Amino acid sequence: MSQQSLESWIEIPQDSDFTLANIPFGIFSDSFAGPRVGTRIGDTVVDLNALQSEGYLQGLGLPEGIFASSVLNPFMALGRSVAGLVRNRIIELFSADNQALQSNAEVQEKILRHDNQVVMCMPVNVGDYTDFYSSIEHATNVGKMFRDPDNALLPNWKYIPVGYHGRASSIVVSGTPVRRPNGQRKLPTEDAPTFGPCRTLDFELEMAFVTCKPTTLGETLTPKDAEEHIFGMVLFNDWSARDIQKWEYVPLGPYLGKSFASSVSPWVVTMDALEPFRTQGPKQDPAPLPYLECDVNANYDINLEVSIKPDGSHDEAKVCSSNYKYMYWNMLQQLAHQASNGCNINVGDMYASGTISGPTEDSFGSMLELSWAGSKTLPMPDGSERKFIQDGDTVIMRGHSGEGKNRVGFGEVKGQVLPAK
Amino acid sequence: MSQQSLESWIEIPQDSDFTLANIPFGIFSDSFAGPRVGTRIGDTVVDLNALQSEGYLQGLGLPEGIFASSVLNPFMALGRSVAGLVRNRIIELFSADNQALQSNAEVQEKILRHDNQVVMCMPVNVGDYTDFYSSIEHATNVGKMFRDPDNALLPNWKYIPVGYHGRASSIVVSGTPVRRPNGQRKLPTEDAPTFGPCRTLDFELEMAFVTCKPTTLGETLTPKDAEEHIFGMVLFNDWSARDIQKWEYVPLGPYLGKSFASSVSPWVVTMDALEPFRTQGPKQDPAPLPYLECDVNANYDINLEVSIKPDGSHDEAKVCSSNYKYMYWNMLQQLAHQASNGCNINVGDMYASGTISGPTEDSFGSMLELSWAGSKTLPMPDGSERKFIQDGDTVIMRGHSGEGKNRVGFGEVKGQVLPAK
Numbered sequence: 001m002s003q004q005s006l007e008s009w010i011e012i013p014q015d016s017d018f019t020l021a022n023i024p025f026g027i028f029s030d031s032f033a034g035p036r037v038g039t040r041i042g043d044t045v046v047d048l049n050a051l052q053s054e055g056y057l058q059g060l061g062l063p064e065g066i067f068a069s070s071v072l073n074p075f076m077a078l079g080r081s082v083a084g085l086v087r088n089r090i091i092e093l094f095s096a097d098n099q100a101l102q103s104n105a106e107v108q109e110k111i112l113r114h115d116n117q118v119v120m121c122m123p124v125n126v127g128d129y130t131d132f133y134s135s136i137e138h139a140t141n142v143g144k145m146f147r148d149p150d151n152a153l154l155p156n157w158k159y160i161p162v163g164y165h166g167r168a169s170s171i172v173v174s175g176t177p178v179r180r181p182n183g184q185r186k187l188p189t190e191d192a193p194t195f196g197p198c199r200t201l202d203f204e205l206e207m208a209f210v211t212c213k214p215t216t217l218g219e220t221l222t223p224k225d226a227e228e229h230i231f232g233m234v235l236f237n238d239w240s241a242r243d244i245q246k247w248e249y250v251p252l253g254p255y256l257g258k259s260f261a262s263s264v265s266p267w268v269v270t271m272d273a274l275e276p277f278r279t280q281g282p283k284q285d286p287a288p289l290p291y292l293e294c295d296v297n298a299n300y301d302i303n304l305e306v307s308i309k310p311d312g313s314h315d316e317a318k319v320c321s322s323n324y325k326y327m328y329w330n331m332l333q334q335l336a337h338q339a340s341n342g343c344n345i346n347v348g349d350m351y352a353s354g355t356i357s358g359p360t361e362d363s364f365g366s367m368l369e370l371s372w373a374g375s376k377t378l379p380m381p382d383g384s385e386r387k388f389i390q391d392g393d394t395v396i397m398r399g400h401s402g403e404g405k406n407r408v409g410f411g412e413v414k415g416q417v418l419p420a421k
Numbered sequence: 422m423s424q425q426s427l428e429s430w431i432e433i434p435q436d437s438d439f440t441l442a443n444i445p446f447g448i449f450s451d452s453f454a455g456p457r458v459g460t461r462i463g464d465t466v467v468d469l470n471a472l473q474s475e476g477y478l479q480g481l482g483l484p485e486g487i488f489a490s491s492v493l494n495p496f497m498a499l500g501r502s503v504a505g506l507v508r509n510r511i512i513e514l515f516s517a518d519n520q521a522l523q524s525n526a527e528v529q530e531k532i533l534r535h536d537n538q539v540v541m542c543m544p545v546n547v548g549d550y551t552d553f554y555s556s557i558e559h560a561t562n563v564g565k566m567f568r569d570p571d572n573a574l575l576p577n578w579k580y581i582p583v584g585y586h587g588r589a590s591s592i593v594v595s596g597t598p599v600r601r602p603n604g605q606r607k608l609p610t611e612d613a614p615t616f617g618p619c620r621t622l623d624f625e626l627e628m629a630f631v632t633c634k635p636t637t638l639g640e641t642l643t644p645k646d647a648e649e650h651i652f653g654m655v656l657f658n659d660w661s662a663r664d665i666q667k668w669e670y671v672p673l674g675p676y677l678g679k680s681f682a683s684s685v686s687p688w689v690v691t692m693d694a695l696e697p698f699r700t701q702g703p704k705q706d707p708a709p710l711p712y713l714e715c716d717v718n719a720n721y722d723i724n725l726e727v728s729i730k731p732d733g734s735h736d737e738a739k740v741c742s743s744n745y746k747y748m749y750w751n752m753l754q755q756l757a758h759q760a761s762n763g764c765n766i767n768v769g770d771m772y773a774s775g776t777i778s779g780p781t782e783d784s785f786g787s788m789l790e791l792s793w794a795g796s797k798t799l800p801m802p803d804g805s806e807r808k809f810i811q812d813g814d815t816v817i818m819r820g821h822s823g824e825g826k827n828r829v830g831f832g833e834v835k836g837q838v839l840p841a842k
Binding site (some may be wrong): 172 | 470510551591602604615639641682758764765
């Protein structure tokens with residue numbers, strides 16, 4: 001990051017995720033024009049297409065009209081270093097001591113919008129989406145509940161960043177309502193499955209990274225190589241229909257229990273912004289095989305929380321506080337593993353972490369774990385209780401690193417559950 | 422199909438898959454121009470962009486330049502009925518008794534290419550790819566080998582068209598070499614996995630269908646509704662690294678054991694062309710749940726075969742003869758199931774069948790089954806033997822329905838295996 005002060009001439013509310021240390025990228029739309037690229041400072045959305053048109057982004061090697069796009073893919077494809085230059089220029093332009101834009105009210109009117117005047121759109125055209133399973137606490141909890149409490153982890157888990165291909169088409173931006181899926185499910189007391197609304201709808205607290213640099217078929221990546229392929233991160237709610245998943249998933253893995261929807265936060269926070277929050281991951285024992293060896297700190301200290309707001313309630317119940325740093329397998333290892341068989345990476349691939357559970361009961365990242373497969377209930381502010389998600393509930397996930405002027409956050413990803421059709 | 426004679430003024434070799442009854446769509450490139458849409462009659466490729474430019478496709482409601490595309494998606498998005506009109510017009514233009522083009526050598530020169538003058542390209546931009554597991558013979562064989570011979574089918578198999586999300590980025594067109602993947606695999610005698618070249622590389626004989634009509638998130642489809650969403654079919658080789666898959670797939674399904682490559686035939690054969698070959702499927706017992714009930718014949722009688730050509734050999738060994746009609750779950754049920762949870766379908770989604778094995782030993786659609794997990798060998802024309810696929814081997818799949826002037830075929834999908842890096 002450049003050396004400017006992190007004071008801005010834009011008002012940044014206390015505890016804002018969108019300080020001058022952040023400068024995420026997203027897609028917004030408003031009454032003036034359709035989807036285009038913006039960033040956010042405090043509660044102000046900056047139209048980067050207008051900023052470029054007005055000549056404030058010259059000398060950075062940006063193609064004309066690169067921000068007049070309904071997805072971030074073309075901009076991300078320019079690579080991390082170009083995005084870094086753009087981010088630094090924005091920090092410079094909006095620093096308290098910079099007059100270039102600050103003293104030009106006419107141009108500001110073309111460029112700045114209040115957050116409540118815009119609609120955020122899906123930021124990325126996701127080509128392929130992989131969902132990992134990289135939290136040892138989550139994998140252990142699931143193993144204890146459904147398999148053997150004494151051998152909760154499967155034999156491959158500590159060797160492989162286990163993952164599966166997910167459905168890209170149904171990844172939606174925060175705020176999109178999520179319809180409770182119908183599907184086949186079978187109670188233990190039933191001889192045959194029935195088709196009907198999911199009875200055990202769940203969230204999974206995850207984060208996802210997005211790639212900005214492709215590989216060709218047959219090419220592989222070391223964890224170190226992987227770094228420049230990773231553009232940034234979003235919050236990710238991997239909505240899960242537990243009963244549908246349970247009946248369908250043997251032997252080929254999760255399918256319709258997941259593909260009805262996944263929700264992402266609208267602002268892609270760059271790895272550059274997250275750099276100050278790098279931290280060491282858990283000790284990996286046994287040592288990873290050589291192709292997964294990673295001798296840099298590649299975990300990130302990102303505070304995460306999940307709340308549920310029942311329909312009609314003004315208050316939320318915080319049901320989980322976790323942290324991304326708990327991940328056993330890090331992003332560099334995940335991407336190196338994905339590419340290890342020669343599978344090609346594209347710009348705009350999305351790779352989700354898997355449920356991020358921590359070591360304590362209040363840090364479990366799904367209702368499955370928080371209610372321990374429905375054996376206990378969580379209190380809601382309206383006096384009701386939850387084992388899983390009910391119709392009308394809004395699930396909200398938030399995440400941030402640092403505090404004050406150094407705070408770098410993701411805002412939120414939220415979605416309200418609509419009743420099944 | 423229109424009532425024209427199926428005699429063409431273009432030479433159609435005996436046993437050609439590309440009769441006037443076929444008229445598939447694909448993407449080709451040549452020394453004159455880059456990728457664009459074409460069809461094939463006999464050994465002649467017809468440039469549909471040039472055909473439109475010359476005014477032969479008027480009155481069909483086609484947007485200008487619809488065939489000047491490097492993928493079929495924009496054309497497919499016009500829907501099955503428009504594609505049907507185009508196909509009928511082409512049949513008409515190339516019928517023996519039609520002089521419009523036949524008598525215009527100058528225009529023919531702009532429009533017609535010999536097959537050996539063109540390079541075929543990946544026909545579809547695949548958004549999401551699902552791989553089913555819908556052959557009862559294949560699922561039973563795998564169950565017998567790896568689970569319980571007396572209970573080979575898992576409890577969900579006869580209720581669900583079991584499937585999983587696959588990797589779209591690594592689907593390649595016929596002719597693309599396939600690099601043997603490296604990956605983690607563990608011999609029964611080993612305590613821990615090692616990373617290295619796949620030791621049991623396999624093909625899977627499959628077919629895939631492509632969608633041409635989207636659904637929105639939350640929308641569902643009956644099997645009957647599904648019909649107009651399905652544009653056409655291709656041959657599909659779901660290359661599989663058995664040892665990698667075996668170690669990685671529990672509990673989340675196939676991942677790197679599949680994602681290194683899948684190969685498709687270049688010509689998308691329309692469901693209209695396949696209509697005369699509709700046939701009844703196997704009796705489904707128990708009866709499918711109501712959302713999967715299908716009272717029309719939705720299987721297709723398509724002869725399939727697989728050959729292996731060892732490196733340096735002039736001859737192929739035919740190792741499998743199967744038929745698409747064996748599928749237990751049909752395409753309409755597969756797509757209705759995919760959409761049953763509200764997951765949205767896009768134009769260009771690809772849905773593969775799963776390995777198509779028949780009831781006899783010579784109809785098994787993978788080396789895993791043909792060699793019965795490596796317990797027997799298959800003879801090659803050069804005197805060598807195979808349990809799985811060796812470096813340098815070319816695997817060739819072919820498929821067709823009908824004979825003579827009514828023959829509708831897929832040509833072939835082939836790929837040579839290169840040694841691991």
